[in-house]
Amino acid sequence: MHCLWCDQVIIPEMSWSNIFFLDKPKNLCDVCESKLEKLTGKRCKRCSRLSDTAECNDCMWWDKHLKGQDSLNSNYSVFAYNSYMQEIIAKWKYRGDYQLGDSFQQLFRNVFLQHFTSLPKEAVAIPIPLSVERMKDRKFNQARVLADFLPLKSIEIITRTDSEKQSKKTRQERLSTKNPFSITETVNKPVILVDDIYTTGTTLRHAATLLKENGCPLVYAYTLIRG
Amino acid sequence: MFNVQSPQLNTPIHENKVLNKSELSYLFSGKLLLRKEIPLTEEQFQELISSSCFTPIPSIKKKLFQPQCQRCGNVKHSLFATIPCQSCKTTHLYCRKCIEMGRIIECEPLYFWNGPNVNWPIHESPCSWSGQLTDDQQRAADRISTAIVTNEKEMLVWAVCGAGKTEMLFPGITEALRLGKRICLATPRADVVRELQPRLEQAFSEVSIQALYGGSEEKKATAQFIIATTHQLLRFKQAFDVMIIDEIDAFPYHADPSLPFSANRAIKKDGTNIYLTATPRQKHRIQIARKKLPHIFVPIRFHGRPLPVPIFKMCSSLKKDLKKSLPPKAFFKWYKQRERPERQLLFFVPTITLAEKMKAELTIRLLNEGLIKKESEIVFVHASDQDRTEKVNQFRQKKMSILITTTILERGVTFPSVDVVIVDAGNRIFDEAALVQIAGRAGRSPNDPTGDVLFFHDGKTEAMVQAVKSIIAMNKRGGFR
Ligand SMILES: [Zn+2]
Ligand SMILES: [Zn+2]
Ligand SMILES: [Zn+2]
Ligand SMILES: [Zn+2]
Numbered sequence: 001m002h003c004l005w006c007d008q009v010i011i012p013e014m015s016w017s018n019i020f021f022l023d024k025p026k027n028l029c030d031v032c033e034s035k036l037e038k039l040t041g042k043r044c045k046r047c048s049r050l051s052d053t054a055e056c057n058d059c060m061w062w063d064k065h066l067k068g069q070d071s072l073n074s075n076y077s078v079f080a081y082n083s084y085m086q087e088i089i090a091k092w093k094y095r096g097d098y099q100l101g102d103s104f105q106q107l108f109r110n111v112f113l114q115h116f117t118s119l120p121k122e123a124v125a126i127p128i129p130l131s132v133e134r135m136k137d138r139k140f141n142q143a144r145v146l147a148d149f150l151p152l153k154s155i156e157i158i159t160r161t162d163s164e165k166q167s168k169k170t171r172q173e174r175l176s177t178k179n180p181f182s183i184t185e186t187v188n189k190p191v192i193l194v195d196d197i198y199t200t201g202t203t204l205r206h207a208a209t210l211l212k213e214n215g216c217p218l219v220y221a222y223t224l225i226r227g
Numbered sequence: 228m229f230n231v232q233s234p235q236l237n238t239p240i241h242e243n244k245v246l247n248k249s250e251l252s253y254l255f256s257g258k259l260l261l262r263k264e265i266p267l268t269e270e271q272f273q274e275l276i277s278s279s280c281f282t283p284i285p286s287i288k289k290k291l292f293q294p295q296c297q298r299c300g301n302v303k304h305s306l307f308a309t310i311p312c313q314s315c316k317t318t319h320l321y322c323r324k325c326i327e328m329g330r331i332i333e334c335e336p337l338y339f340w341n342g343p344n345v346n347w348p349i350h351e352s353p354c355s356w357s358g359q360l361t362d363d364q365q366r367a368a369d370r371i372s373t374a375i376v377t378n379e380k381e382m383l384v385w386a387v388c389g390a391g392k393t394e395m396l397f398p399g400i401t402e403a404l405r406l407g408k409r410i411c412l413a414t415p416r417a418d419v420v421r422e423l424q425p426r427l428e429q430a431f432s433e434v435s436i437q438a439l440y441g442g443s444e445e446k447k448a449t450a451q452f453i454i455a456t457t458h459q460l461l462r463f464k465q466a467f468d469v470m471i472i473d474e475i476d477a478f479p480y481h482a483d484p485s486l487p488f489s490a491n492r493a494i495k496k497d498g499t500n501i502y503l504t505a506t507p508r509q510k511h512r513i514q515i516a517r518k519k520l521p522h523i524f525v526p527i528r529f530h531g532r533p534l535p536v537p538i539f540k541m542c543s544s545l546k547k548d549l550k551k552s553l554p555p556k557a558f559f560k561w562y563k564q565r566e567r568p569e570r571q572l573l574f575f576v577p578t579i580t581l582a583e584k585m586k587a588e589l590t591i592r593l594l595n596e597g598l599i600k601k602e603s604e605i606v607f608v609h610a611s612d613q614d615r616t617e618k619v620n621q622f623r624q625k626k627m628s629i630l631i632t633t634t635i636l637e638r639g640v641t642f643p644s645v646d647v648v649i650v651d652a653g654n655r656i657f658d659e660a661a662l663v664q665i666a667g668r669a670g671r672s673p674n675d676p677t678g679d680v681l682f683f684h685d686g687k688t689e690a691m692v693q694a695v696k697s698i699i700a701m702n703k704r705g706g707f708r
Contacts, residue, residue: 096326099309
């Protein structure tokens with residue numbers, strides 16, 4: 001096995017505990033894995049941002065703006081967006097190095113199992129979709145890759161109708177644009193929206209609103225990175 | 228491998244303008260491009276496909292089940308992966324090796340221009356350089372010209388560090404331009420491309436010249452004379468009549484099979500390869516010895532003085548000193564009583580970490596002993612240093628006394644008057660070629676044609692012994708005793 005980031009050969013370590021069952025092959029070498037920054041310590045219970053208070057400024061802003069009617073129950077993220085992560089994400093998403101996504105497989109699944117302990121069995125995962133244009137270029141949706149790592153049924157029932165070129169817009173500008181998603185099927189079970197990054201939370205809230213308008217009882221978000 | 232920055236051709240500049248075939252051929256002939264690197268509307272593009280001006284070529288070919296990326300030549304298993312393609316609903320291979328230049332995936336072909344060829348202009352007397360070559364340079368220059376004029380397949384120029392190889396190329400380039408040939412001068416490092424560009428533009432002012440490197444402003448590569456990093460050759464196919472590869476023995480060219488692969492593809496079938504090196508690798512030396520590779524040897528520096536021969540300084544406590552990030556005692560002893568204290572000092576160490584720490588320790592020591600006056604007189608530089616070019620320029624302008632560096636400055640850079648030291652010269656990172664190149668930094672200017680070269684070590688290595696042997700051998704061939 002070679003490290004997906006630096007291509008060094010990874011030699012699995014032998015110990016008494018794994019002498020009969022070797023650990024699952026690792027996708028990143030120890031050096032590369034150690035540069036990923038897992039979120040730890042006090043954070044906002046609603047959006048996973050590092051925060052000394054239970055609810056961060058961002059989320060208080062949302063409360064005021066939405067008058068307490070937030071469509072998104074909460075977001076939970078695994079990693080911080082450090083410069084190393086930015087490099088990996090750029091290569092994975094923008095350069096289209098599909099396999100690099102496997103670097104996150106184990107942690108993304110394990111943290112999910114630790115965090116969403118009281119989730120009803122019927123809950124489903126829904127990845128945030130790419131626009132048709134983007135998909136034609138990239139050939140895979142990174143959010144779906146992440147959703148497929150989870151021990152949940154994953155369904156693709158929302159589609160993207162805009163051209164997705166909004167990364168440079170401010171939150172205000174993003175909010176004032178109309179909902180970029182449409183729905184192809186309704187769902188009446190709790191939903192985990194899956195995406196690679198929670199930045200302002202606008203995109204996820206657009207999707208959550210649409211789901212709730214169409215009869216979905218509860219919407220959480222689970223994201224790889226808190227931007 | 229993962230840090231290739233690449234100019235891309237993806238701005239749709241021609242969307243509203245229909246180009247004629249001749250303009251198109253300048254843009255696309257000799258290139259091997261992905262659809263997204265061809266800045267034409269779908270309509271224009273389809274028209275060129277149906278008129279066979281563009282030929283699609285499979286981007287990944289399988290030979291006996293082993294896939295090969297047709298852009299970078301990668302065959303390494305761990306650098307291929309698969310994507311369940313959402314457009315085709317099947318799984319494809321893609322190449323991870325050259326992905327920084329845009330992803331090569333099975334379902335997207337590469338396109339090669341098959342339309343009209345470019346008729347490159349014939350330049351009667353393109354060279355405005357008025358300098359004089361030495362007899363040795365002239366001999367090599369004549370040999371290079373002959374190779375180009377008679378379409379020889381390849382030849383190697385073995386010229387010692389400081390032989391003045393750029394000027395030796397001028398007559399050959401002139402002949403090529405007289406015959407309307409297209410030329411590429413490729414070198415492993417972007418620094419060197421940036422340094423060569425103004426010199427060549429000045430010497431060949433009427434010729435279209437473009438410089439290509441990761442992050443270069445120029446991206447279209449439409450000139451008759453291209454100066455490029457070897458990485459940039461990944462986008463060319465049958466483009467050049469003359470391909471000059473500088474520092475053919477250097478990293479990454481000799482270590483990364485993609486680079487020779489793409490260089491071979493970038494030259495036309497009857498083109499001429501000229502290889503330049505001061506320290507040929509084993510492979511080329513054997514070919515020379517067996518007379519399989521024509522070569523010319525230039526054993527003398529352009530100023531006519533011999534190469535400085537390194538002096539070994541055994542330091543038995545080197546390991547202890549290095550733990551404290553200190554240079555050995557012998558270094559201080561030499562530094563205090565060296566012959567020409569006005570010379571600047573190029574100070575090589577094996578690793579970045581050591582360079583940084585040693586800078587700190589050395590600064591304290593030399594300040595204490597009054598050997599330097601300000602902290603800013605010592606600077607360290609390494610491969611991923613953003614201010615590298617700036618620091619090197621400041622050193623060249625003598626704004627500081629000591630430059631501590633890793634092997635990145637082993638070649639391609641010239642300073643007029645320096646002494647050179649290596650601390651831990653026995654480290655594996657300093658192979659024979661690196662040691663010869665490092666020694667070759669000293670004595671480059673006619674005003675100061677010598678310099679001290681010291682290797683501090685705690686046990687001679689084969690590389691050190693061979694390096695000195697080969698320097699002495701070159702001096703002998705140059706007529707020095
Ligand atoms: Zn690694
Ligand atoms: Zn929050
Ligand atoms: Zn490739
Ligand atoms: Zn496909």
